[in-house]
Amino acid sequence: MIRYDALDALPVRGALPGLDDALKGHGTAVLVAPPGTGKTTLVPLALAGLLGEGPARRVVVAEPRRIAARAAARRMAWLLGEKVGDSVGYTVRGERVVGRHARVEVVTTGVLLQRLQRDQELAGVDVVVLDECHERHLDADTAAAFLWDVRETLRPELRLVAASATTDADGWARLLGGAPVVEATGAAFPVEVVWAPPTRPVRPPHGMRVDPALLTHVASVVRRALAERAGDVLCFLPGVGEIARVAGQLGALGEVDVLQVHGRAPAAVQDAVLAPAARRRVVLATSVAESSLTVPGVRVVVDSGLAREPRVDHARGLSALTTVRASQAAGRQRAGRAGREAPGAVYRCWAEVEDARLPRFPAPEIKVADLTAFALQAACWGDPGAAGLALLDPPPGGAMAAARDVLTAIGAVDSAGRATERGLRLARLGLHPRLGRALLDSAAVVGGERAAEVVALLSEEPPREYGDDLAAALRTARRGGDAYAGRWRAEVRRLRAAATGFSHPPARDSLPGRTDVGGRPGDTGEDGRVGLVAALAFPERVARADGGSFLMVSGTRAEVGDGSGLRGAPWIAVAVADRPVGKGHARVRLAAVVDEEVARTAARAFVDERDEVHWADGDVVARRVERLGAVELATRPLKKADTGLVREALLEGLRQEGLGLLRWSPEAVVLRRRLAFLRLHVGEPWPDVGDDALYARVDEWLEPELGRARRRADLARIDAGEGLGRLLPWASGEAGRLDELAPERIAVPSGSRIRIDYGNPEQPVLAVKLQELFGLQESPRVAGVPLLVHLLSPAGRPAAVTADLASFWKDGYKGVRAELRGRYPKHPWPEDPAAAEPTRHTNARLRR
Missing domain, CATH: 3.40.50.300 (P-loop containing nucleotide triphosphate hydrolases)
Known part of the structure; x- marks a missing residue:
């Protein structure tokens, strides 16, 4: 009725x-x-x-x-x-x-x-x-x-x-x-908003991590709501782990039942939550309780303000859920749960001023998620680029390109992006294409039952208490009596039936790994077969132990936790990883032990053997290297390396260690400084001789010597001065004016030719004994730039510095004369130096 x-x-x-x-x-x-x-x-x-x-x-x-x-x-x-x-x-x-x-x-x-x-x-x-x-x-x-x-x-x-x-x-x-x-106008009852921010600052969510201090605060707000309000309490938390932590902190609440509701909860628990209850309840739930469900008896909502959304970490090649601030729309949905049956209240665990800064709506998954499955759906629909689909937001081009690469690799689409027969089958498995590939391609090697078992574990990540070793988690699921194990068994049956009768050959792909897995590669018992399935699903995450961490084929480094059964394994296939706060490496959440043969088989598309010539440890290193993506498998010395590769390695060395690797005679150093001075004050056609400019014009000034060099010692024999000489403006004829515009030495009134120090191109320095400049009215200049004159005592020690000699004779000389006249009585100290005769000698020599 x-x-x-x-x-x-x-x-x-x-x-x-x-x-x-x-x-x-x-x-x-x-x-x-x-x-x-x-x-x-x-x-x-x-x-x-x-x-x-x-x-x-x-x-x-x-x-x-x-x-x-x-x-x-x-x-x-x-x-x-x-x-x-x-x-x-x-x-x-x-x-x-x-x-x-x-x-x-x-x-x-x-x-x-x-x-x-x-x-x-x-x-x-x-x-x-x-x-x-x-x-x-x-x-x-x-x-x-x-x-x-x-x-x-x-x-x-x-x-x-x-x-x-x-x-x-x-x-x-x-x-x-x-x-x-x-x-539709709602007859929803009014919901009072209670702002309940933490009294102390909490760290913002990062990856899957939520500050424990916030969870402690949420538990205290639940207790407060129970004390202040009637009715059941519905508390929103981002994930299963946070629900378990808050439930543990609440402990026993007397006449109040604590229920945990999420996608993994047993059906009996889900049904119990949705049915009226005789006792008061606290329902700890993820966002599954935001929409479509009415939890009877709820009069109070406690909102942590957090949600989980998918994200792709392109830098590490990882895709996973991440914790974010819930949107304003989600906040309204959650609050509405309190007013479905009677007036209620929502306790929001953040400050009112923060509310306006929250995003209006959740981030569309198409903007932030892994698009491999979407791209396969679009290809099977007949629109590989999704350009003709009516979407509120277009898919990002980069994410679609990455998805197409994966689909091409596993044989799901052809070179034009059209779905293959294999792709159509993968789309109908109800799995991510990676997992579908692993199911179909491993069944002939490890058996359909075991392939289905492992893929079922990978399709819904097992509880944390199952551990991070995939093979051990499989054994736990087989004997487990929990809700997860029940769902896992049902999924195994579905996948086994879905894979039955699929007779098409495995993909001959280029990325992420060919699957011509004839025989039983690396068959070291059940653990090895489990590892093969995981490696076929995530070939770019096959990783080798390297210096205390694991280096994936993709180039990402990952670490396992203390006490992990994976520690000490030479190779693993990483199924689930995340990015810990403040860590440069990924953290392994679920992986399987494999051996090198399985790694080579699953990630065969990444196998590459090539000559590598580069600068390392202060010299050219030439070797033949076999790699599995970023993982180095074997090397041997290369006796006759390609000249071009050697040249690039030498240039790499010059960039890393500087042009000091060349032979810089004193004359070469002086020439470079003179050219830097002219470039600064005259400009073209005088060359830029800064490091970056010299690297850019290496073909003009270091050839052919660089082309003949093979190692560091050869660089040390290249005369940098001779090379710089090639950069002078010979074609315009200006090169002949080098000594005129920036002379090495300059004549002073005493007749001496004094060397100019161009170490500071802004204002070169002329260091000369004071008596040799008597009679000079103005500071000497080069290329119109006044030299900074360092006036020396008869003993060659600095007595004064000036760029305006006339001013010094007028104002500064008297003080210097008074100080040095008694110390050097044999040298002339005239009262009017501007009119005196310059000299290099003492008074005695002058009298003779």
């Missing part, structure tokens, strides 16, 4: 006429309805004609998560007074409960994508509802684009509804061809 009383209480009922008109007139609609209004449950039933109004239709509802899909189907079946599978069923990965006469089917967006790839027309489906589209999951965006394509080209009668509580309604309306926007 239909529960009309519950249906009539859902506020979205008032929007049904407008939605019906929009679909009749336009065929598409954007439905915006606040949380708790019934958009996920009442709308599909009405569209299907199951409430006694309107024609009978078959409706598919796409949800972003399995838990939401099952919950929505159960709720709709309850509203109809039926069992799940009668009029309303659901299909998620590995589980299908849909009867022959079902008119509403709730699926995950991943299942919908696979169905579209098999049957682009969606035969028999009249309406598709994309629920919670504001979350901008990549599968949902892709499904929307495919459905619009189907409607435009194959089935114009197919009706589409994009539904969400908080979304960019105008953007979705444009995407769906100017679809009408239908808004």
Whole structure:
């Protein structure tokens, strides 16, 4: 019996006429309805004609998560007074409960994508509802684009509804061809906002890390909420680990039950959360509880303000979830959970001033996630570049190029980017293409059962307590009785069936590793076979022990934790890694031990043997090197290295250690300084002789000597002065003016020729005995630049410094004369030096 009383209480009922008109007139609609209004449950039933109004239709509802899909189907079946599978069923990965006469089917967006790839027309489906589209999951965006394509080209009668509580309604309306926007006014109860920031500063999230101080604060806010408010408490945390930590800090709460809800939670726990309870509860949940689920009894929400989103670390070649600040839209969704049944409150664990700085919406996955699976979906759809797909945000070009490289490597697409038969099969496995490749290509070597077991472990990362050794984790899962082990067994059965009968040869790829794995490479028992599957999935993450860490084929370094069973292994294949705070290396979360033969087999595309000539340890090193990507496998000396490579190595040495490797005679040093002076004060055509400029013109001044050099000792024999002479402006004739413009020596009044020091090109120095300049009215100049005169005592010690000799004779000389006259009585000290005779001699010599 239909529960009309519950249906009539859902506020979205008032929007049904407008939605019906929009679909009749336009065929598409954007439905915006606040949380708790019934958009996920009442709308599909009405569209299907199951409430006694309107024609009978078959409706598919796409949800972003399995838990939401099952919950929505159960709720709709309850509203109809039926069992799940009668009029309303659901299909998620590995589980299908849909009867022959079902008119509403709730699926995950991943299942919908696979169905579209098999049957682009969606035969028999009249309406598709994309629920919670504001979350901008990549599968949902892709499904929307495919459905619009189907409607435009194959089935114009197919009706589409994009539904969400908080979304960019105008953007979705444009995407769906100017679809009408239908808004439902919510009857949500008021929710009081309580700002509860930590009293002490906490470190911002980084990677998967959350400051323990924040989790301690969240636990204290939960206790505060229990004391201050009635009803159940729903607390949002970013992940499973944080939920476990907060649960541990809460401990026993007397008459209050603590439940942990996330995608990995047992179905019984998920069902219990969604059912009314006799005792008060604290529900610790990830973002799975943001949308589509009503947790009865909740009057209070505690929001940590954090969420998990996928990110690609291009620098390390790693893709993983990362912790971020939740968006304003997510905050509204979370707060709305407190006002579904009665007035409530939300405790936000951040300051009110921070709220305006939060992003408005979550980052679209298409902008930040690994696009390999998306690129394969687009290729299988017939649009390899995704240029013709109706997407709110275009995929980044760099991420798409990287995805195409991987797909080409595993044989999923051809050189033009079109999906191969193998690619079509991979797309239908319901796995990331990397894992699909590992499943199909390893089955013939390790057996279909074991391949399915390992890939099932890789498709949903096992709990942390399983450890970081993949083979050990497999043994734990086999004997485990926890919820993860149960899901793992179901996935193994699905994958084993999916891989059965696939007879196409493995990929002959170039990256990330050919899979012609005839025989049993590196078969060292079960651990070796587990390692082969992991290595085929992540060939660029095959890593060799190197100086206390592991060096991956990709060039990324990774470390294992203390006490890890992987420590001491010569080779591993890294399946999961993250980036710790303040660390330069990645951290291994899950890996398998392999040997060199497995490494070579799985990552064969990275095998490269070439001559390497470079500058190392102060000289040219020439050798023949075999590498596996960044990992050096074997070397041998190279006796006859290519001349060009040697030359580049010598230039590398000059860049690293400087031009001092050449032979710089005193004359060469002086010449370089004179040229630097002219370049600064005269400019062209005098050459720039700075290091960078000389490196840039090495062909002009160091050849042919550099071409004949083979090692460091040969560089030391090259006369740098002779090379600099080649840079002089001979063609213009200016080279002949070098001694005129920047002479090595200059004549002073005494007749001496004194060397000029060009060490400071801004103002060269002339160091000369004071008496030799008597009678000189102005400071000497070169190229119009006054020299900085260092006036020396008769003993050759500095007595004064001036660039204005006339001023010195007038003002400074008296002090110098008074100081030195008694010390050097044999030398002339006239009262008027500007008019005196210059001399190199003492008074006695002058009298003779």
